[in-house]
Amino acid sequence: MTSTGDTFDWDALKAAAEEAATHAYAPYSNYHVGAAALVDDGRVVSGCNVENAAYGVALCAECGLVSTLHREGGGRLTHFVCVNGDGDVIMPCGRCRQLLWENGGPSLLVWTVSGVKPMTEVLPDAFGADDLR
Numbered sequence: 001m002t003s004t005g006d007t008f009d010w011d012a013l014k015a016a017a018e019e020a021a022t023h024a025y026a027p028y029s030n031y032h033v034g035a036a037a038l039v040d041d042g043r044v045v046s047g048c049n050v051e052n053a054a055y056g057v058a059l060c061a062e063c064g065l066v067s068t069l070h071r072e073g074g075g076r077l078t079h080f081v082c083v084n085g086d087g088d089v090i091m092p093c094g095r096c097r098q099l100l101w102e103n104g105g106p107s108l109l110v111w112t113v114s115g116v117k118p119m120t121e122v123l124p125d126a127f128g129a130d131d132l133r
C-alpha cells in the first residue's frame with residue numbers, strides 16, 4: 001500500500017470496505033461499492049451501495065457508512081477508503097465528498113486513486129458548517 005509515514009493499517013480498512021461491497025444491492029448498475037472508515041473512538045464503520053428502480057434515489061456506500069456512524073453513537077471519521085467489487089480503490093463521488101467533509105473535516109485521510117490525501121485535497125475550498133456561522 002502507499003507509504004503514508006504512519007503505522008495505520010490501511011489494508012485492514014480496505015478489507016472492511018471489500019467485505020461491505022459484498023452486501024451491495026446494485027441490480028441496475030451492477031457496480032458494487034463498499035466503503036469503510038475508522039472513527040476517532042476506534043470503531044470501524046462501513047457501508048455498501050443500495051440502488052432503486054427509481055435510479056436517482058440510489059444510496060451510495062458512503063450514505064450507509066455515515067448512517068451507521070450516527071446510529072452507533074456518532075464520532076469523527078479519521079481514515080476512509082472505498083472500493084469497487086473488484087477491490088479497486090475508487091474515488092468518492094462529489095456528493096459523498098461533501099458527506100465525508102461533514103463527518104471527518106479537513107484532517108480526514110482518504111486513500112485515493114493517487115495515494116493517501118487529506119480531505120483538503122479531496123474537496124478543496126469545501127463548503128461546510130463554518131460557513132453557516
Ligand code: THU
Pocket residue numbers: 026029031032033048049050051058059060061062082091092093096
Ligand atoms: N457509488 C457509490 O456507492 N459511491 C460513490 O462514491 C460512487 C458511486 C455507487 C452508486 C451507484 O450505485 C453505483 O456506484 C454506480 O454509480
